Amino acid sequence: MSCYVYVNIRWRHVYTAPRTAVKGPSGPGTAGNDRKAADVEVDTVEEAPAELPGPAAETAGTARETTGRAPAAPRRARASASMADVARLAGVSSQTVSRVSNGYAGVTEETRRQVLAAMKELGYRPNSAARALKRGEFRTIGVITFSLSTTGNVRTLEAIATSAAAEGYAVTLLPVAVPTQDEVRGAFSRLEELAVDAVIVIMEVHLLDAATIQLPPHVQVVVVDSDAGDHYTVVDTDQHGGTRAAVRHLLDLGHRTVWHLGGPEDSFAAQRRTDAWRAALVEAGRVPPPLIRGDWSADSGYRAGLELAARDDCTAVFAANDQMALGLLRALHERGRRVPDDVSVIGFDDIPEASSFLPPLTTVHQDFAEVGRLCVQAVLRKMRQVGPERGTTLVPTRLVRRDSTAPPPRPAR
Amino acid sequence: MSCYVYVNIRWRHVYTAPRTAVKGPSGPGTAGNDRKAADVEVDTVEEAPAELPGPAAETAGTARETTGRAPAAPRRARASASMADVARLAGVSSQTVSRVSNGYAGVTEETRRQVLAAMKELGYRPNSAARALKRGEFRTIGVITFSLSTTGNVRTLEAIATSAAAEGYAVTLLPVAVPTQDEVRGAFSRLEELAVDAVIVIMEVHLLDAATIQLPPHVQVVVVDSDAGDHYTVVDTDQHGGTRAAVRHLLDLGHRTVWHLGGPEDSFAAQRRTDAWRAALVEAGRVPPPLIRGDWSADSGYRAGLELAARDDCTAVFAANDQMALGLLRALHERGRRVPDDVSVIGFDDIPEASSFLPPLTTVHQDFAEVGRLCVQAVLRKMRQVGPERGTTLVPTRLVRRDSTAPPPRPAR
DNA sequence: CTCACTGATGTTTGCGTAAACATCGAGCAC
DNA sequence: GTGCTCGATGTTTACGCAAACATCAGTGAG
Numbered sequence: 001m002s003c004y005v006y007v008n009i010r011w012r013h014v015y016t017a018p019r020t021a022v023k024g025p026s027g028p029g030t031a032g033n034d035r036k037a038a039d040v041e042v043d044t045v046e047e048a049p050a051e052l053p054g055p056a057a058e059t060a061g062t063a064r065e066t067t068g069r070a071p072a073a074p075r076r077a078r079a080s081a082s083m084a085d086v087a088r089l090a091g092v093s094s095q096t097v098s099r100v101s102n103g104y105a106g107v108t109e110e111t112r113r114q115v116l117a118a119m120k121e122l123g124y125r126p127n128s129a130a131r132a133l134k135r136g137e138f139r140t141i142g143v144i145t146f147s148l149s150t151t152g153n154v155r156t157l158e159a160i161a162t163s164a165a166a167e168g169y170a171v172t173l174l175p176v177a178v179p180t181q182d183e184v185r186g187a188f189s190r191l192e193e194l195a196v197d198a199v200i201v202i203m204e205v206h207l208l209d210a211a212t213i214q215l216p217p218h219v220q221v222v223v224v225d226s227d228a229g230d231h232y233t234v235v236d237t238d239q240h241g242g243t244r245a246a247v248r249h250l251l252d253l254g255h256r257t258v259w260h261l262g263g264p265e266d267s268f269a270a271q272r273r274t275d276a277w278r279a280a281l282v283e284a285g286r287v288p289p290p291l292i293r294g295d296w297s298a299d300s301g302y303r304a305g306l307e308l309a310a311r312d313d314c315t316a317v318f319a320a321n322d323q324m325a326l327g328l329l330r331a332l333h334e335r336g337r338r339v340p341d342d343v344s345v346i347g348f349d350d351i352p353e354a355s356s357f358l359p360p361l362t363t364v365h366q367d368f369a370e371v372g373r374l375c376v377q378a379v380l381r382k383m384r385q386v387g388p389e390r391g392t393t394l395v396p397t398r399l400v401r402r403d404s405t406a407p408p409p410r411p412a413r
Numbered sequence: 414m415s416c417y418v419y420v421n422i423r424w425r426h427v428y429t430a431p432r433t434a435v436k437g438p439s440g441p442g443t444a445g446n447d448r449k450a451a452d453v454e455v456d457t458v459e460e461a462p463a464e465l466p467g468p469a470a471e472t473a474g475t476a477r478e479t480t481g482r483a484p485a486a487p488r489r490a491r492a493s494a495s496m497a498d499v500a501r502l503a504g505v506s507s508q509t510v511s512r513v514s515n516g517y518a519g520v521t522e523e524t525r526r527q528v529l530a531a532m533k534e535l536g537y538r539p540n541s542a543a544r545a546l547k548r549g550e551f552r553t554i555g556v557i558t559f560s561l562s563t564t565g566n567v568r569t570l571e572a573i574a575t576s577a578a579a580e581g582y583a584v585t586l587l588p589v590a591v592p593t594q595d596e597v598r599g600a601f602s603r604l605e606e607l608a609v610d611a612v613i614v615i616m617e618v619h620l621l622d623a624a625t626i627q628l629p630p631h632v633q634v635v636v637v638d639s640d641a642g643d644h645y646t647v648v649d650t651d652q653h654g655g656t657r658a659a660v661r662h663l664l665d666l667g668h669r670t671v672w673h674l675g676g677p678e679d680s681f682a683a684q685r686r687t688d689a690w691r692a693a694l695v696e697a698g699r700v701p702p703p704l705i706r707g708d709w710s711a712d713s714g715y716r717a718g719l720e721l722a723a724r725d726d727c728t729a730v731f732a733a734n735d736q737m738a739l740g741l742l743r744a745l746h747e748r749g750r751r752v753p754d755d756v757s758v759i760g761f762d763d764i765p766e767a768s769s770f771l772p773p774l775t776t777v778h779q780d781f782a783e784v785g786r787l788c789v790q791a792v793l794r795k796m797r798q799v800g801p802e803r804g805t806t807l808v809p810t811r812l813v814r815r816d817s818t819a820p821p822p823r824p825a826r
Numbered sequence: 827c828t829c830a831c832t833g834a835t836g837t838t839t840g841c842g843t844a845a846a847c848a849t850c851g852a853g854c855a856c
Numbered sequence: 857g858t859g860c861t862c863g864a865t866g867t868t869t870a871c872g873c874a875a876a877c878a879t880c881a882g883t884g885a886g
Binding site for chain 2: 863864865866867870871872873
Binding site for chain 2: 125126127128129130131132133138140147148149154155157158161162165170171172173174175177190193194195297298299301302323326327329330333352353355356357358360
């Protein structure tokens with residue numbers, strides 16, 4: 001085995017008391033310590049490098065070091081104080097500063113006060129990059145989301161940010177402009193070199209499948225709004241239960257059947273609401289009318305509404321979200337179909353404006369705050385390896401009755 | 414001057430060809446090189462540490478090091494590969510890996526390919542903490558926002574995230590739950606130890622004043638939605654121009670005056686819309702009616718609407734945002750006041766749903782995407798010190814005419 | 827009185843990267 | 857051929873922090 005001893009001599013400015021002349025290695029046979037160090041102290045007369053290379057240029061960088069012209073004292077141009085600076089000012093070692101900074105025990109109250117005073121004076125702030133490098137974690141959660149255009153995503157994001165903050169984590173946002181495989185892949189690859197410990201994905205998961213493989217190891221993923229519980233940890237609202245409650249509510253009012261204004265085809269949430277709507281009708285022995293699709297927007301709801309207004313047999317509509325319900329209400333109103341007298345309308349989401357629609361909208365309330373909270377909890381649990389690898393957590397929904405639903409115009413046929 | 418030479422001997426595993434026996438310092442008088450290094454190469458016979466401490470435990474950590482039982486080869490339990498690992502596999506120095514990783518010139522195509530192959534095989538991802546530590550920047554922008562409940566904030570945030578991503582920056586979100594001094598201060602102090610290079614604040618700035626002092630140095634701030642251009646760099650929409658356009662529009666239709674449903678008192682944006690409303694009326698020689706205040710919510714608009722509906726002399730209302738306009742529409746409708754036949758209503762923001770209100774709402778369009786984009790540009794310019802320290806940038810607004818405004822019921826008196 | 831122990835504090839080291847500097851050969855002008 | 861430049865690559869170091877380890881003065885048991 002060929003090794004060599006590597007002797008490294010360097011200058012070092014002395015600002016503490018002189019040390020012992022020579023320190024030998026702690027013991028040649030010590031296991032677990034591969035390195036031996038020999039410190040040789042030497043007194044030198046400095047060569048006095050002129051000291052006049054233009055005083056202005058010399059002082060330009062930062063406050064002049066009080067230690068003077070020591071050749072090894074690096075005058076760095078940094079602006080913020082480091083632990084070493086604090087330590088110097090407080091007259092302690094940087095390790096003690098670290099201890100104070102991290103609230104470790106074993107520091108005298110007296111020392112602590114001095115260190116804190118020094119920190120304050122220098123405006124010291126721990127460098128999070130160094131901290132992250134040392135600790136191997138960033139205390140940051142990445143959130144990938146396809147646009148912030150839907151209430152649900154925004155509310156969830158907000159709750160995630162709040163919950164994460166409560167746990168001492170920051171949230172980094174990765175917007176995906178267009179929901180294509182490439183875009184998602186792009187977000188993930190940006191993520192790879194991003195400072196995050198875990199990821200929460202608020203998106204339809206079928207865009208995920210091919211993209212996920214590139215995720216860095218040890219970064220945990222939690223997915224919202226998906227049925228991929230087999231492969232990921234998923235948190236979602238109880239779409240099925242909420243839909244069922246909405247349909248049952250309309251049927252209980254006496255409607256013969258319930259039409260459905262569904263969300264876009266590529267949305268899992270929309271898919272599940274549609275499936276649940278159909279199942280609830282079948283379960284009640286009713287015939288599901290043809291599905292009408294929108295794209296979540298109020299405009300698409302309006303267009304669908306124009307269609308539905310033309311049909312006499314349509315007395316109840318379940319819209320997959322409140323925005324579409326809004327458009328629906330406008331179309332029905334324009335066509336002279338009164339809500340709820342002629343047609344009952346029910347939405348999904350319970351956006352804040354829903355209570356101010358004309359008429360105030362009966363809808364299914366989703367607790368996005370809870371979803372966000374659970375996401376953070378799940379992802380932290382996964383990081384700490386105390387949670388299950390996969391599986392779906394459902395957040396209950398709640399039917400909010402307002403004024404857009406009523407019994408059908410004629411007694412149920 | 415008292416210095417000492419510091420001799421540091423350590424073991425080092427050799428994986429390259431042996432080097433020259435002794436390298437002297439490059440020259441004692443060299444200016445600008447404070448350090449002298451003496452490398453002494455020594456051949457040693459290894460003590461052969463048994464090699465059988467349980468093979469299973471030995472291999473458990475990670476893939477077995479190909480270099481074998483060298484005592485100085487640290488078998489770390491880390492999971493992700495570092496540059497050194499890539500370098501080892503590719504048979505180059507880590508610096509070359511760095512060059513490839515950062516796309517620097519001066520690397521042979523051949524070498525580059527090898528390095529890239531090694532990166533791929535090991536799944537290498539640059540460690541952003543180390544990178545940030547070395548480079549002194551995080552390539553991250555922090556965004557402090559008071560809740561994501563308003564469309565404007567959300568849209569702006571989204572645009573910020575997108576623009577930042579385009580510039581290679583990530584966005585870290587700092588929600589402030591309650592708009593109190595303490596909360597804001599808290600957000601800032603969390604921010605202090607957060608990995609951000611700059612901050613964009615989307616908030617009323619009078620909550621900022623007392624809090625800002627604690628910001629870490631060299632972190633630039635850009636503020637949205639404020640009139641504090643004297644102290645900060647501010648990006649905002651042209652509240653004044655938009656309001657003026659709205660008021661003029663109503664006056665031009667023949668309304669004698671325009672009522673105003675203002676936003677909350679503590680909002681700068683609300684304040685400016687109110688001021689501009691009043692100014693526009695005065696400029697036109699009209700008497701501003703009493704101000705009615707809401708809190709941005711549709712409910713508050715509804716309550717205000719009930720009041721206004723009772724007044725015969727109210728034929729035109731300028732609501733400070735679309736949500737309040739929505740509530741207003743409902744109140745007017747409930748009280749039998751037709752919009753726009755009896756009362757004209759105009760909003761502010763142009764939220765996506767505004768076109769689906771009953772009737773579709775005439776409103777002032779704000780280009781939040783542009784605001785976000787400009788925020789990022791401004792903050793990056795400030796970081797690069799090529800932008801002005803302070804001042805306000807205004808984004809134009811645009812009146813969107815829909816169906817909620819019309820001439821007053823009687824010819825103007 | 828000695829020694830093991832304890833608690834406060836200091837010293838060394840390495841995390842992964844990239845800047846600065848060093849080296850080394852090839853090509854080129856003289 | 858000599859010296860020089862230039863391009864490719866290697867070596868050393870520092871970034872700021874905190875874990876691991878070292879030191880050192882008291883304290884109390886023996």
